[in-house]
Amino acid sequence: MGKLYGIGVGPGDSELLTLKGARLIRECDVIVVPRSGQKVNVAYTIGVGAVPEMKDKNIVEVDMPMTRDKSKLKEAHKNAADTVEGFLREGKDVAFLTLGDPAVYSTYIYVHDIILERGLEAEIVPGVTSFCAVAARLNEGLTEASEGLHILPASYEGLEEALKLKGTKVLMKSGKAMGNVKKLISEMTDKESVRMVERCGMPGERIFNSLEEIDEDASYFSVLVVKER
């Protein structure tokens, strides 16, 4: 029986893949990448940038639709798990590439849980999160000493309250909600510094150094950092 490895390939720059992730891409028989709906498959591009010989492997795209429709999501996760299970039962090891880290807002984790429930073997290989890469790009720390760090998806229930928390707030996956996110932050005190990186480490990367600058049409790959001054 093969084993599934959920590999966090980091946020965009191929060089931010870990040594372990690169080794496992080399060693696995099958490479699964989520179909992103974009022209260029980001996870594939990162993987092949780090391990060029990956392109000659068996590359399998699975559907991971960006929808909030729970029954559609559930079906997509089950289908992806079925695909993975097929390879595992053929005795093949599978590397499932996922952006950032598999434990932090990845779609991979649903497939991981299904594979474990089915009594098969699965391992998470951690990766660099988008917010750590964004801090590096901004050339500054996120948190010091006894400060808290709050990672908040824009769809977080109670975002307005959460923005009042002490410490640094990181807003992920704002995408379509950017207008609302900007409005909520503008209603805060002006003691905060607000910066954002769109498509960190990828082509088309943009940096915004104030709330006013931030483009409301910024892509899904945007990470916004709200720091106390």
Added chain:
Amino acid sequence: MGKLYGIGVGPGDSELLTLKGARLIRECDVIVVPRSGQKVNVAYTIGVGAVPEMKDKNIVEVDMPMTRDKSKLKEAHKNAADTVEGFLREGKDVAFLTLGDPAVYSTYIYVHDIILERGLEAEIVPGVTSFCAVAARLNEGLTEASEGLHILPASYEGLEEALKLKGTKVLMKSGKAMGNVKKLISEMTDKESVRMVERCGMPGERIFNSLEEIDEDASYFSVLVVKER
């Protein structure tokens, strides 16, 4: 003039170093590691495990005392920055190794800021955080969909309130405060699942699967995950 690279070497396993971190360790003339006060220097061990030829480089230990005495800390950071500046002015590139990610509770970031203030060049190279490695070790995700992720040092002011936040809470650097942390969590509802990994990926690693199991004398390298069920 040389350049300073603050390299996040990840939480313990040498294989969790990034390709970029490994390349820069190979390319830099000088490797700076914080003196940890422990018998074995953790950052050195991780670096040399990933890049064996590192041992033949100029390895420089700097003092990074674990104290809350602000004047002592400030002096230590200034001294470390002076050491780094000396090498940069000799035209040497410096790799400063730091555990986890440089932007998340690292002591490196103080040196980074001083070097930038002095008009010298410094770059952050992101790494895998301890809490991502801990989630991988526990073989489960930290957050899904619209949940929040709250990273809280045990010394966080208002920890009791923060534990009531929706989503997943990660308690870092509990160490000496473990007794108090256990007490606060035990006073919460019993709807939460509590797990902890001590020394993740390092010798002496221990996993605790409930609040009751957690050893109050666990080391500084302990990460506690409180999840809603």
